[in-house]
Amino acid sequence: MTDQGFTVEEIDTSRPHPARMYDYFLGGRDNYEVDREAADRVLDIAPEVPASARANRDFLSRAVRFLVEGGIRQIIDIGTGIPTSPNTHEIAHAVSPDVRVAYIDNDPIVATHAGARLLGTGNTGFFLGDMRDPRSILEHPTIGELIDFKEPVALMLVSVLHFVTEEEDPAGMIAAYRDSLPAGSPLVLSHATGDFHVDHVDEVLEIYKKATASLTPRSHAEVLRLFDGFELVDPGLVQVPLWRPDGPEPEPEELRGISVYGGVGRKN
Secondary structure, rough: EOOOOOOOOHHHOOOOOHHHHHHHOOOOOOOOHHHHHHHHHHHHOOOOOHHHHHHHHHHHHHHHHHHHOOOOOOEEEEOOOOOOOOOOHHHHHHHHHOOOEEEOOHHHHHHHHHHOOOOOOEEEOOOOOOOOOOOHHHHHHHHHHHHOOOOOOEEEEEOHHHHHHHHHHHHHHHHHHOOOOOOOEEEEEEEEEOOOEEEEEEHHHHHHHHHOOOOOOOOOHHHOOOOOOOOEOOOOOHHHHHOOOOOOOOOHHOOOOOOOEEEEEEEE
C-alpha cells in the first residue's frame, strides 16, 4: 500500500536534497545535477563521507537482523530516504517473512520509487509524512493497517534526526513516539556527529544550509539524550562500525573517517 499525496509538480529539483545527496554518496543514481554538485562540494571538504554513509547502511542491516532474530515483527521506518537495497523489509524478511514494515518519508522523490522497491510483499506500506508531527504519523491509516500497538514495535530513525534542529526539539519528538509504543519496543537510531572532524564541520554545514534541510551534527552526549526512556543494548551508543560487527572489531584506523553514532534501545 502506498499513499503518495503529491503531484509531480511538487518535486523540487531546484535545491539539493539531503536524501538524494546521500544516495549519491552511496553510489546511487536517483539524484539530480543539483544534488551531485552539492555532494561533490561536500566531498572536496570531507572525502570520508561515503565511508560514513556505507557504515550507516551496514549498521541498519545489522540492527534490523538483530531485532527480527529477537522476535520483533513490526517496524516503523521514518526517514526512509531513496530506497537502497537491501531495504529494511528485505533484511527483515530474510529472517522472517511475516514482519510488517511501514515506511515514511517527506520527499516525493522517495514516493516515486516506493511502489517498485518498497512494496508488493503484502505486509509493507509507504506514505509521505513529516516526522516532526508524530500524531499525523501514528494516526495515519497505513499505520493502522500494518501496526498493532499492543505488541512491541521497532521505531527506526536512521540518519535522519540530524535534519531536525534544536528549535524543533528532537528529544520531545522522540518522546511523543516513545509514549505511543508499548514496553519492550526498540528504538534504532543513528546520527551524524562532528566529534571526529571538528576542523571542517562548519564548511559542510554551510553547504547543507542551501539544501532543503540543514544539518545539525550532535555530540555523543547530545545523541545519548535522545535515548531517554530507552535502555541501550550492548555495546551502547558507538561509532556505527562498532555496533555488533559481523566480523572482527574494526581497527582504530578504520574508524577514523566514520562520523556517525548508532545505537539500539528498548523502551522501559
